[in-house]
Amino acid sequence: MPTELTSAIDLPPPRTTGAAGEPLIQARGIRVAMGDDLLLDQVDLWIAPGEIVTLIGPNGAGKTTLLKVLLGLLQPTAGSVQRRAGLRVGYVPQRLVIDPVLPLPVARLMTLTHREPLARVRQALAETGVEHRLQAPVHGLSGGEFQRVMLARAILRKPDLLVLDEPVQGVDVSAETALYQLIAGLRDRHGWSILLVSHDLHLVMESTDRVICLNRRICCEGQPDGVSRHPEFTKLFGPHASRTLALYSHHNHQGEYCCREDEPCPHRGSATGEEGAT
């Protein structure tokens, strides 16, 4: 991966050097085919300890599929995934809806797969700021509260790696920033690695170490620069425009800029030839 910086002025220093420590998880040559559809192809990905990696890409780009492969929920058609021995993963799936036919208080959701002492459950909920909802029915939670509870569930597992699929879905715009700050804070406090799928890139840029743009293949990856924090950027586009465009810049293989979140990434490797439909 080329890491040379072409414009040093706007770029914040990288927080972690990717090479430090054995990768928690390393995927090589991942290919997933469903019938005639190729969902993922030639995907290489690794996550270093303490690193925040954000996965972006258009709808249907295979982001969730890649997470499932990394989590071992889906067997890839080709390629391999290596996890560090004893790796503990906390997972927050995308669009989890709990059927109202099942009465479920927050406390019980927290201990869904494993028993935990109440004190630890409270502590985890306190860390995400929803301790007061311990006994509340899950159906009474707001979108933001629900995501915080799910995050607390993942924390409870003392993970080495948090895998968060669209963690701000169903969350008020006003609460998104706080939620992202909370997520970044978890890394800073515990040193956990975080793999994040996100659409709202301008909000995560501040704390993301590495951005990977996926469109069936990894079309580009690199360190996000501080463009969204740049006063010129906000003055030019305003916070709303930056949301809808989710414009960001990073260095890809050719050292060019990419991409808009709302369109397929133009930086498909030239060697690949075909243009996949989204």
Added chain:
Amino acid sequence: MGDLLLLPWLAGVGVALVGGPLGCFIVWRRMAYFGDTMAHSALLGVTLGVLLELNPTLGVLLVCTTLALILLLLTRCPWLSSDTLLGILSHGALSLGLVALAFVTGLRVDLMGYLFGDVLAVDGMDLAWIFGGGALVLGVLGLIWRPLLALTVHEDLARAEGVRVGAVKLVFMLLIALVIAMAMKIVGILLITSLLIIPAAAARPLAAAPERMALLAIAMGILAVSGGLLASAVWDIPSGPAMVMAAMGLFMAGLARSRRKGY
């Protein structure tokens, strides 16, 4: 009359004890039609049991289990929706059972009894099956309770946290087969599912946690069985349908209460 009703009542209570928790999962996992399909295949099991000179309960267990496995395989067919599949197997198995029954005319099989139940004819052997099988079902359900609930909430999440999803689902299907074999005598194969799902549905508005709903469903089941049995003795009406009607009454009461609370 009290002595006459004791055995049937005990049998009904035995079924309610097991049916409450299991019925909750059938409701939570939206498997009411699945339960129906298994139950409809039970007639074939009875007939096979008679033909092969096995215990009819064993025959039912065998057929229900086979059907569950066939279902599990066929649900991988992408061009068949699961409710269509269940509809085909449900009525196919029932017809097969009725046709098979026609071949054994030499033997006296009480068709109405199997279809709608004959709880007053319960004997000590039946009771032993119900309580022995019931203890087994409750024990196993207790073991898989947490993983089964986890995968009911979200299969991928459960799998990511170490639940063996396929195995747990298979065990759950086998438990349903066992309960159907047990409960057949009480309300009959056409009404069994109602005794599983109506008490659970009646318990839902009163419960704030899954375990609580299961306990309340047991209580509802016992009330329904007792009320139905009593009504059947007092007014001389068929006992199986009377129990289902009693369960319906409880469900309506719960519904009225939940509407008052503004759900």
